[in-house]
Amino acid sequence: MEPLITRLVATSVSIANRAGRIVRDILSKGDLGIVEKGKNDYQTEADRSAQRCILASLHKAFPKVSVFGEEELDSRPVPQEWIETTVNEEVIKTTANKLPDTLKAVKDEDICIWVDPLDGTAEYTQGLLDHVTVLIGIAVKGRSVAGVVYQPYYNYQAGQDATLGRSIWGIIGVGTFGHQANKPPEGQNIITTTRSHSTRAVVLAVDACEPTEVLRVGGAGHKVLLILEGKAHAYVFASPGCKKWDTCAPEAILHAAGGKLTDIHGNDFTYEPTVQRRNTGGVLGTPRAEDHKWYLDHIPQEVREALPIS
Numbered sequence: 001m002e003p004l005i006t007r008l009v010a011t012s013v014s015i016a017n018r019a020g021r022i023v024r025d026i027l028s029k030g031d032l033g034i035v036e037k038g039k040n041d042y043q044t045e046a047d048r049s050a051q052r053c054i055l056a057s058l059h060k061a062f063p064k065v066s067v068f069g070e071e072e073l074d075s076r077p078v079p080q081e082w083i084e085t086t087v088n089e090e091v092i093k094t095t096a097n098k099l100p101d102t103l104k105a106v107k108d109e110d111i112c113i114w115v116d117p118l119d120g121t122a123e124y125t126q127g128l129l130d131h132v133t134v135l136i137g138i139a140v141k142g143r144s145v146a147g148v149v150y151q152p153y154y155n156y157q158a159g160q161d162a163t164l165g166r167s168i169w170g171i172i173g174v175g176t177f178g179h180q181a182n183k184p185p186e187g188q189n190i191i192t193t194t195r196s197h198s199t200r201a202v203v204l205a206v207d208a209c210e211p212t213e214v215l216r217v218g219g220a221g222h223k224v225l226l227i228l229e230g231k232a233h234a235y236v237f238a239s240p241g242c243k244k245w246d247t248c249a250p251e252a253i254l255h256a257a258g259g260k261l262t263d264i265h266g267n268d269f270t271y272e273p274t275v276q277r278r279n280t281g282g283v284l285g286t287p288r289a290e291d292h293k294w295y296l297d298h299i300p301q302e303v304r305e306a307l308p309i310s
């Protein structure tokens, strides 16, 4: 049998696809069932249903692994057709002979999975559909090592014949798959940041990094995809708004591709089950680990002091 990590990623790719289908079905039926959880913080029926699908499916396949999802839900039974049991063969094939030795012996109790059933909820409700992703991040002993980012509306403006949706997945030491890997253009400094959760500190930090262009878009998953595809040079978010489920999967795919995701002080995120959910130190992502320090050095002291280390 394949190592646990390989099976977890291969199953998570299938589960994220199933959840993405739920996200699309709910929008096409038109009743989003929006609930306001807090200031500028919404939940829809798609967030709730996709999380039920993902947690029930993971629990069925891996009953001993800890899984945490963004939404607080009751334990109502999940419709049988939402339990995804298939395994993505592409992941199995690609990972065979490539998985690092350190990940081969990982046990159930070493793992914690962080699930964001719908990242970019604000943009989903506003029809900015390619900003939406489903995130399943896999941490081992508190460090993010593998992740799945499913983009349910990829290609949605490309015409009827285009295949809707794509899966991007990555494992540290194996690589990142399912997207184009491009370098960002030389001579520019394109910075991506929030469009729906901006604050004074967010703007100060972006401006201090001397952008030639600012891409204000939704979703932590979506912004990391922009970096992987060479559309942005950095993801700068000087706010305590992101939580563990927002960063776990994006961090793994970015690190697996040679990039770096930390808080704005340069500290690594940790993901053990008891960790504080909020990433109080903000988020900084770059496509090459060696470019990270330049951005860290440009974050104003005033902004750093306002964002405590997570």
Ligand SMILES: Nc1ncnc2c1ncn2[C@@H]1O[C@H](COP(=O)(O)O)[C@@H](O)[C@H]1OP(=O)(O)O
Pocket: 039, 040, 041, 070, 116, 118, 119, 120, 121, 122, 193, 194, 195, 196, 197, 217, 218, 219, 220, 239, 240, 241, 242, 243, 246
């Ligand atoms: N102030 C905030 N309140 C609630 N969620 C936030 C906040 N800031 C960031 N997030 C979460 O982090 C993601 C990335 O931030 P942004 O889109 O603003 O760049 C958001 O899509 C949202 O995830 P979610 O949509 O899953 O609730």
Ligand SMILES: [Mg+2]
Pocket: 041, 042, 043, 070, 121
């Ligand atoms: Mg949310």
Ligand SMILES: [Mg+2]
Pocket: 116, 118, 119, 120, 220, 245, 246
């Ligand atoms: Mg999110």
Ligand SMILES: [Mg+2]
Pocket: 047, 070, 116, 117, 118, 119, 120, 121
């Ligand atoms: Mg979410």
